[in-house]
Amino acid sequence: MRGSFGIGGVAVLVTLSLAGGCANRPAEGPVWPGPSVPASAPPTESAGDAPPNYADNNNWKQRHELTAAEQAEGDRLAARIEPVLAELRAAGDFTPESTRRALLGLGLDPERFGVTAMRQPSWLDEVPVGAVFEVRFGDAGCVTGDIRPERLLVHVSGAAAEFGCLEPYTH
Structure with a gap:
């Protein structure tokens, strides 16, 4: 066998x-x-x-790796932005226009930041409520995030050479 x-x-x-x-x-x-x-x-x-x-x-x-000085600068900027946007969120105001006014109210250069509406993911039938923002600082630093009913996100990072602070939306 x-x-x-x-x-x-x-x-x-x-x-x-x-x-x-x-x-x-x-x-x-x-x-x-x-x-x-x-x-x-x-x-x-x-x-x-x-x-x-x-x-x-x-x-x-790939994003620019922030130096210690750039990270500190970004952290200071984020610390200024977060409480102002937290007030908006607490008031139930998530519009791009209000977010833009809040950033202008901080004395930020309008040429150094952008605000857009949330994008509609392909799996949802409607656009989510909220705004996405980017604030550029120094030569290659970014404070990015979003404000929406369920959260406020404020994040410090380096810019990408190809697109800057916010990755382009492709779908």
């Missing part, structure tokens, strides 16, 4: 081959390279389970 495994032997082989195949897959989904992937990597090189050229194709999203 050489070469014959019987039903029990086949079940063991199937189980082992399935287990072996799963052992090579990450437990929590694919690992996508982040900023730590060197920009000088050959274009055909792939890191982990990422598609070929993932790092090269996503370099446009």
Whole structure:
């Protein structure tokens, strides 16, 4: 009976081959390279389970790394913006116009900030209530966020060379 495994032997082989195949897959989904992937990597090189050229194709999203001085400047600016927008939110006012007036009321240069309405995600039938804002500071700093009924978000980061503070909406 050489070469014959019987039903029990086949079940063991199937189980082992399935287990072996799963052992090579990450437990929590694919690992996508982040900023730590060197920009000088050959274009055909792939890191982990990422598609070929993932790092090269996503370099446009990489943001300027803030220096300690830039981070401190951004934190000071965010500390000025947050209480003013928190007042708007507490009053139930989430319009882009009110957000713009609030930022102007802080004495910010209107050429250095922008405010837009929330965008309609493809899975919703209506545009969410709220406003999205960006305030540029220094050479490459951003304070970004949104104001809406369920939250106020104020975040300090560096700008991206390709698009600035707010990533363009594509869908």
